[in-house]
Amino acid sequence: MESLFSAMMIVLLLVSFSCLTSSEARSSNNGNITVKWDLMNWTPDGYVAVVTAYNYQKQRSVPGWTMSWRWTKKEVIWSMVGAQTTEQGDCSKFKFNIPHSCMRKPIVVDLLPGTPYNQQIANCCKNGILKPGLESSFQLAVGNAGTSSKTARMPVNFTFTAPKQQYICGPTKNVRPTRFITADKRRMTRAMMTWNITCVFHKAT
Template sequence: MESLFFVLLLVSFSCFTSSEALTSNNGNITIKWDLMNWTPDGYVAVVTAYNYQKQRSITRPGWKMSWKWTKKEIIWSMVGAQTTEQGDCSMFKGNIPHSCVHKPTVVDLLPGTPYNQQIANCCKGGVLKSGLESAFQLSVGSAGTSVKTARMPVNFMFTAPKQQYICGPTKNVRPTRFITADKRRMTSALMTWNVTCVFHKAT
């Protein structure tokens, strides 16, 4: 699992901007799913939620994000966030996954989380102010191990205190580019998936 932590050294440099964020008066929440490297049974991804809403922030107890796997994927481990349920992982012996739920729900970690459990822009207790971003990393198993076999999650949901959002379909977009901490090398995600969630109503 050492490969999980190489992403912690990267500073994200996004080479795309949500077109809806530029054209909508209200903006949106854009979720970006970057596949960073392949593992023996899946991949490591960084998931980032961007708050493009101009005048709407998310306060504690913070955002929740969920989706539905299209195959039998599991989450081996996470950095910067956690699922609310582990689910039934009884079929695994020895190394037990972080989550075996087919429709996992993810929440941000709290401030003060140990450094080895953090990633850049995580651990704010789900608080997401206008113009900022929140990120976490996960290792997905029982998944595809190439650009032809990895499948995008579907049915994304994004919720926040007293706010309801409607999320569109997952889209395959141009891979995100990254610059290393020393600013001397550019790298690229293997694949990037994008989901746009728009504010529906206050509750």
């Protein structure tokens, strides 16, 4: 009887462990992709922003991400560092300085490793591979936009996608400006404004 009881206890323990492991596997990817726009400074017709995507998922890597949004005014992207748009769009009304993108709904992709240094920014250029717990960043100069916290408008209708992965993005939210510490760790600076977008994994395709 003792041996039978011991065998039953072992089976129960194995089943419990299996259920626990299965539960942990299901919850291991709880988290989200958070996209943060930090407006770093104002320009004569807009602003310069650093956009960072954080992968807060515990185990799910994001290979080959793309990011898109819709401008609410007539914004253009004058230049980008660390990423690029897939299309320039119709910039025919610009006679001299030609924007990087005039698309109302630009689609942004990461750059490849080995991109020239003057086209890079910290945490960029990973061919769109966003591993768990890490981040990917790019910088863009936006024109035809507001030039103050009262006139700058948040982009809307965000999408964040990757091959075989679908995400649902919430609305853009104005949050407390990000604070940064200088390299010597003796001074704090802050963004002019910060916008957050949260994208939750929906399903694999």
